[in-house]
Amino acid sequence: xxxxxxxxxxxxxxxxxxxxxxxxxxxxxxxxxxxxxxxxxxxxxxxxxxxxxxxxxxxxxxxxxxxxxxxxxxxxxxxxxxxxxxxxxxxxxxxxxxxxxxxxxxxxxxxxxxxxxxxxxxxxxxxxxxxxxxxxxxxxxxxxxxxxxxxxxxxxxxxxxxxxxxxxxxxxxxxxxxxxxxxxxxxxxxxxxxxxxxxxxxxxxxxxxxxxxxxxxxxxxxxxxxxxxxxxxxxxxxxxxxxxxxxxxxxxxxxxxxxxxxxxxxxxxxxxxxxxxxxxxxxxxxxxxxxxxxxxxxxxxxxxxxxxxxxxxxx
Amino acid sequence: xxxxxxxxxxxxxxxxxxxxxxxxxxxxxxxxxxxxxxxxxxxxxxxxxxxxxxxxxxxxxxxxxxxxxxxxxxxxxxxxxxxxxxxxxxxxxxxxxxxxxxxxxxxxxxxxxxxxxxxxxxxxxxxxxxxxxxxxxxxxxxxxxxxxxxxxxxxxxxxxxxxxxxxxxxxxxxxxxxxxxxxxxxxxx
Numbered sequence: 028x029x030x031x032x033x034x035x036x037x038x039x040x041x042x043x044x045x046x047x048x049x050x051x052x053x054x055x056x057x058x059x060x061x062x063x064x065x066x067x068x069x070x071x072x073x074x075x076x077x078x079x080x081x082x083x084x085x086x087x088x089x090x091x092x093x094x095x096x097x098x099x100x101x102x103x104x105x106x107x108x109x110x111x112x113x114x115x116x117x118x119x120x121x122x123x124x125x126x127x128x129x130x131x132x133x134x135x136x137x138x139x140x141x142x143x144x145x146x147x148x149x150x151x152x153x154x155x156x157x158x159x160x161x162x163x164x165x166x167x168x169x170x171x172x173x174x175x176x177x178x179x180x181x182x183x184x185x186x187x188x189x190x191x192x193x194x195x196x197x198x199x200x201x202x203x204x205x206x207x208x209x210x211x212x213x214x215x216x217x218x219x220x221x222x223x224x225x226x227x228x229x230x231x232x233x234x235x236x237x238x239x240x241x242x243x244x245x246x247x248x249x250x251x252x253x254x255x256x257x258x259x260x261x262x263x264x265x266x267x268x269x270x271x272x273x274x275x276x277x278x279x280x281x282x283x284x285x286x287x288x289x290x291x292x293x294x295x296x297x298x299x300x301x302x303x304x305x306x307x308x309x310x311x312x313x314x315x316x317x318x319x320x321x322x323x324x325x326x327x328x329x330x331x332x333x334x335x336x337x338x339x340x341x342x
Numbered sequence: 343x344x345x346x347x348x349x350x351x352x353x354x355x356x357x358x359x360x361x362x363x364x365x366x367x368x369x370x371x372x373x374x375x376x377x378x379x380x381x382x383x384x385x386x387x388x389x390x391x392x393x394x395x396x397x398x399x400x401x402x403x404x405x406x407x408x409x410x411x412x413x414x415x416x417x418x419x420x421x422x423x424x425x426x427x428x429x430x431x432x433x434x435x436x437x438x439x440x441x442x443x444x445x446x447x448x449x450x451x452x453x454x455x456x457x458x459x460x461x462x463x464x465x466x467x468x469x470x471x472x473x474x475x476x477x478x479x480x481x482x483x484x485x486x487x488x489x490x491x492x493x494x495x496x497x498x499x500x501x502x503x504x505x506x507x508x509x510x511x512x513x514x515x516x517x518x519x520x521x522x523x524x525x526x527x528x529x530x531x
Contacts, residue, residue: 061521062517062518062521065517065520065521065524066517068470068524069470069485069489069520070489072387072467072470072471072489072490073383073489073490073492075467076382076383076386076387076490077379077382077383078378078379078382078383078396078399079392079396082396082399083375083378083379083382086374086378086396086399086400086403087371087374087375089400089404090370090371090374090403090404090407091367091371093404093407095407095408268401268433269400269401269404269405270397270400270401271396271397271400276400276404330437
């Protein structure tokens with residue numbers, strides 16, 4: 028038997044191995060017994076490897092609950108009472124999804140920087156929006172403004188201000204018990220909607236500088252919501268991957284939008300493109316009856332650290 | 343041994359289920375129950391630990407649920423699912439630091455008897471797993487899809503984007519490489 032015939036016999040399962048010789052099927056060629064032994068061992072390994080029944084049942088439940096993302100269609104203006112974070116509720120005359128997403132992302136990242144940035148920086152953001160002709164000044168004035176509770180110090184005073192956030196939230200607010208660096212709780216705000224309260228906590232590596240944080244300063248923010256969290260506009264769909272968080276499944280992404288908003292063309296998202304190499308991570312998950320979004324930038328946090336932070340969150 | 347070169351009758355039933363699963367979550371649940379062990383088995387021997395295998399299996403079925411509308415019925419559902427698992431495992435393995443497998447392989451080869459001492463007896467499971475871990479990636483991939491995913495050569499070739507002949511050679515060489523790395527067999531009880 029030539030080598031080529033041996034290979035064909037093995038890979039097409041048309042051979043007579045020692046056990047089969049008892050059946051005396053002489054129409055089939057024989058192969059090297061050592062090869063037959065390896066194949067038999069692989070088959071045995073396959074036959075004796077099954078998933079843990081508890082895991083199978085758990086995943087079945089998760090799949091049954093999984094909400095398949097729908098394509099976002101440009102919709103009519105969203106009412107102020109909607110549950111989405113306030114920066115995604117800005118209305119514009121033409122709301123192509125791409126522009127809306129880019130601006131939601133830009134604002135999501137810069138919002139907490141605005142808590143302690145200068146009036147000049149704050150004006151720049153609004154100028155950007157107005158310059159695109161996407162924000163109606165009257166509509167902005169009518170938006171619900173969240174209660175901002177800036178935390179200026181990182182001592183007992185900040186703990187007291189966290190207590191104030193907890194009181195405003197009106198629900199038992201869990202916070203991370205483990206963080207990847209010496210992060211300080213530097214800001215937070217609470218907003219109320221028909222679906223319940225939504226709390227955003229910001230953490231930085233330093234106390235707020237006199238002239239405010241740079242927009243690209245390393246930071247972590249944690250959003251905790253009684254209602255659903257509309258995170259998808261902030262992350263490219265293709266970048267999201269599911270992973271285990273505690274007893275449930277979360278969605279994780281690494282990267283961020285980058286580019287020049289003024290450079291919009293047919294191939295970019297309002298001039299921005301998703302860059303998976305950028306130092307930013309996103310994790311969203313559900314725990315008991317609360318929805319969470321964890322975002323970090325500039326901290327070198329990886330997937331396992333994000334899960335660790337998430338799983339450390341306790342009341 | 344199952345004849346992988348022929349499609350199994352259940353494949354037609356799977357296709358009908360997959361078509362229904364676009365609208366019917368229960369149909370997807372049925373597909374899941376039929377194929378979860380096969381997908382898990384493939385994942386288990388691609389990533390070599392239970393936790394990552396479970397994560398990978400979950401990622402595969404969630405992606406399948408979200409993309410079920412894109413399954414065109416051109417190949418079997420099993421091959422489609424394992425194709426998703428294959429690409430997910432590639433992403434995961436790229437993100438995982440490689441161990442010094444060459445050094446481990448040398449140590450193993452020095453420890454065990456020569457290939458001619460290998461006879462058709464039972465082979466310790468852990469030794470086989472260890473030997474699989476040391477295979478060249480493409481050979482390991484082809485063997486995993488073939489034996490643990492139970493796919494035909496044609497299906498493996500489609501997933502790996504190679505010719506059928508190339509897949510046959512990878513499988514054959516993978517088996518030869520396992521022969522070199524495996525120790526003398528234990529006698530069956």
